[in-house]
Amino acid sequence: MSTAGFNSQNGTGTGQTYTNGPSQNPVALQQPSGVGYSVNHQPAYNQMQAKVLAPPGPALYPSGPYQPVPPGPQVGSYPPAPAQPLLPRPQIGILPSHTPPQSASPSPGPRPAQATPPAQATPPPPAVTSTSYYTGPPAWQYAAPRGPAPNHVNPAAAAPPLMSHSSTQPPGPGAPPTSIHGFTQPGSAPPPMNPLPPHTYQPNRPAYGPPPTMKPTAPPAGPPGTTGTPPPPKADGDVAGNGPQAPNSYNHVDNRMAGAAPPGRHLGHYPSLPPGYQNTSAPPPSSLHPALQAATQPYTQGPQPYQQQPGGPGPGPGPGAGPAQLSPSMAAMSLQSSTPEALRVVNLLQERNLLPPAPVPAPTPCLTQDLQKLNCSPEVFRCTLTSIPQTQSVLNKAKLPLGLLLHPFKDLSQLPVVTSSTIVRCRSCRTYINPFVSFLDQRRWKCNLCYRVNDVPEEFMYNPVSRSYGEPHKRPEVQNATIEFIAPSEYMLRPPQPAVYLFVLDVSHNAVETGYLSVFCQSLLDNISALPGDSRTKVGFITFDSTIHFYNLQEGLSQPQMLIVSDIEDIFLPTPDSLLVNLNECKELVQDLLKSLPNLFEKTMETQSALGSALQAAFKLLSPTGGRMSVFQTQLPNLGVGALQSREDPNQRASAKDVQHLSPATDFYKKLALDCSGQQVAVDLFLLSAQYCDLATLGCISRYSAGSVYYYPSYHHQHNPAQVERFQRDLKRYLTRKIGFEAVMRIRCTKGLSIHTFHGNFFVRSTDLLSLPNVNPDAGFAVQMSIEENLDDMQVVSFQAALLYTSSKGERRIRVHTMCLPVVSSLSDVFAGADVQAITGLLACMAVDRSVTSSLSDARDAMTNAAIDSLSSYRQSALTIQQPGLLAPACLRLFPLYILALLKQKAFRTGTSTRLDERVFAMYQLKYQPLAFAMLMIHPALYRLDDLSDEGALNIGEQTIPQPRVLQLSVEKLSREGAFLLDAGLVMYLWIGRNCHQNFLSQVLGVSSYAAVPEKLYLLPELDTAESQRTRAFVSWLRDQRPFFPSLHIIRDESQLKPHFLQNMIEDRTESALSYYEFLLHLQQQISK
């Protein structure tokens, strides 16, 4: 692997330094010098028309000739605007005489005083500044009385937004730059705090595991000096001799559906086991009755059996004794004498039914109960290895990747919020005080990351919860691994920015054809009052085709006014002060505009798309404040800056071994994203298109500005109702979900550990500081780590993620998550703590990078090697009793299945026709989705729905939610008498068997027979039957678990969508990919080499 490959979180830049300098930002120089307009100083409008939008109504937009802007005295040297309308647009409006825009933006001013009840209980000690009250669930707060926010504002408010992550940390590698020019050079990772040893990466080895420093000899798979291991065998390749060929799954299901297979014959069965493998003690699995299969499931839903045995040391005596008082030595853990379940040896070739009946739970770290009780939720913070190896050498032996997966801004039902004048942090490493520090006595605490001893500040002696004094270890900061602080003034260098939303809308002919505009406008109208914000919230709109259209929404206008700039090479803002307006003051104008927009472009014939110029204009508009830019695009941009050409050859989709054009065609969008990031602007991209749009290039605008990408292939308001519903639901979530502005995130870990590569959408501003102009509750992140110094003396290590952001209400807040994990010295213990889902999620991120920087085949090889290397190492080094077979510890028994699933995932699959944009989107999703959702994309869940019962159901409110068991992804599990739901994250398929029970057809689908099931069905009818209610309750419940809206396709066996459904049958063989059993044989062959 190349260093660049793994350090490429900022992409494979050209090595150029990106700055906000004039060369990148020609627009920035085009601003007329007198930006502040006045009546007497009207800027010369360059080829611009102004129109007044009529209010919606029958007499809307009579087609009529446009008139050029009446040349006023202020028009100077510019030629008259060529006013050639392309469509009936509103009657010309005379350019209104602008009211002299004072400051268009309401002065940021002091933040609204926080409503705080007076402290009135027990008289607090004099030094105490905090008191507490509960606002009740879901959020409870500790709030201190606060006066008006001090004016901490640097008078130079026009300066680039500055933030100070810590008040005392001197500027340096760890501090945010004080200028937007302070970006580290993209293309190469910022130097880690502790430089990595040269051996950390091996250029020639595509394996993902830690570097094989232990063996100078050739790695087990692949000759040295080549790109690595041999590629996986072809479907009919070298593994074929190991057993009968599994039949082609598609034919198989076809045959079965046609009744060709004799009853009871399982065509999809694994080949019989080679003789040598039949002498192990595992039960014969493949022919078990489903009920028995369930009984043999190694995992249960209950707590993991591999846990710290009870009776561990409790809190010690003495002052300050509490959970946080636990010294590392007291957290000592020992493995149970008997082999823990996680290490139970599983012969994968024999034990076939590996899936637990319900989604796989996160493993519980092997910690004392006291520590574990306080630990961060795995939904927020997860590590690939829940037992951290003591040395890099042990990690290298395990051949498993070490990294963290985070969901830092997740919506939480309970979040302790603290207001305090003093946020207690380590004086040395700036770690926030947390449950895993130790109190030496009442007055001193020891940092769990750098081990410095710090003083306990006087204020911290008072506990606002118990309103008592002298119990610092009972403070909420020391009792909660996830906590939020309302930051005092030293955490800001400018007033917290208001919530600013700018919508940039494609209104070309293609866009109008899709019909998305009316859905968007209606959604925004419906949700406009729910946009997060306060009295300072601002909104603005830009539309574009071959020209850029601005909308003057200045308070006092009778109707919105459209301003067209057709000189797209030389974008300027026609009336900078009235394009982003206060939402409260101008709500009616905004609503008028939203009602008018869909009709306004109804008859356009303009096919060109000047997206790049529109983005430049939007960036310019948002630069002074920062904010969120939401871009809606329906085609390949083909005009002006950032214009692109199609790079996809549809004929090559299935045949090419390697996929080209996964990296951007131009760095225009990345550069612009970095400019945006520097001005606290994030760009969210909604791509709605039937055609290739080069998402690999366009997506950069979101990736580096910490935005999100949404993709609706084949979106059409009439032809694709499922996409329309998805778009509507996603928009509702998008518009109303929580948002944090001008955010930065830093991840710290105990001395000795080092973070070196980041995954997600952000820009790495300095070493380990992620710049997130916006942060949203649906974004996930991952980082890779190495062990720089031996952790010999440590029993536990800690990881802390701190996210500093401005809330939509203008508060500066810091959300802190801290996770504690044990350190182990033996390889067995490392394996025992492996979190197979976290490992898979991290490998997926790494494979995406590898696909872009190297090649798809290289990434595929590396994923396969990850499975080979780790199982090989387990066999050689951790297994005490050698036995035949393909052996895995129980905690990793799903690893080969997940790796195979990744190889068949849209992002990485070969041999199957995959649109380039869909592939790139899948790659984005794998890097950006929190783990739980990424896992659904990788290994979907299959359920049988025609026999749902209330047995084991969840009761939520008044609803009963059935809980059918998760089935293996194989056509063997299907039956033509049944109906099966496949949940693949963004999409669900409900497949109806040809002989589906009449009861299900009539009671759930409301049809009389199989033949009566419509060809296109996207909704479960609301029938008043128990079966219908159960089915709908289950599907809704699944949907409610995730922040995006999966569309549902109800398909018959003959449906055109059947191949899409069958592609998810990961365990089956296809023309181009191995079956699960063949894959296992391949792994075994490589391991025993």
Ligand SMILES: [Zn+2]
């Ligand atoms: Zn420290």
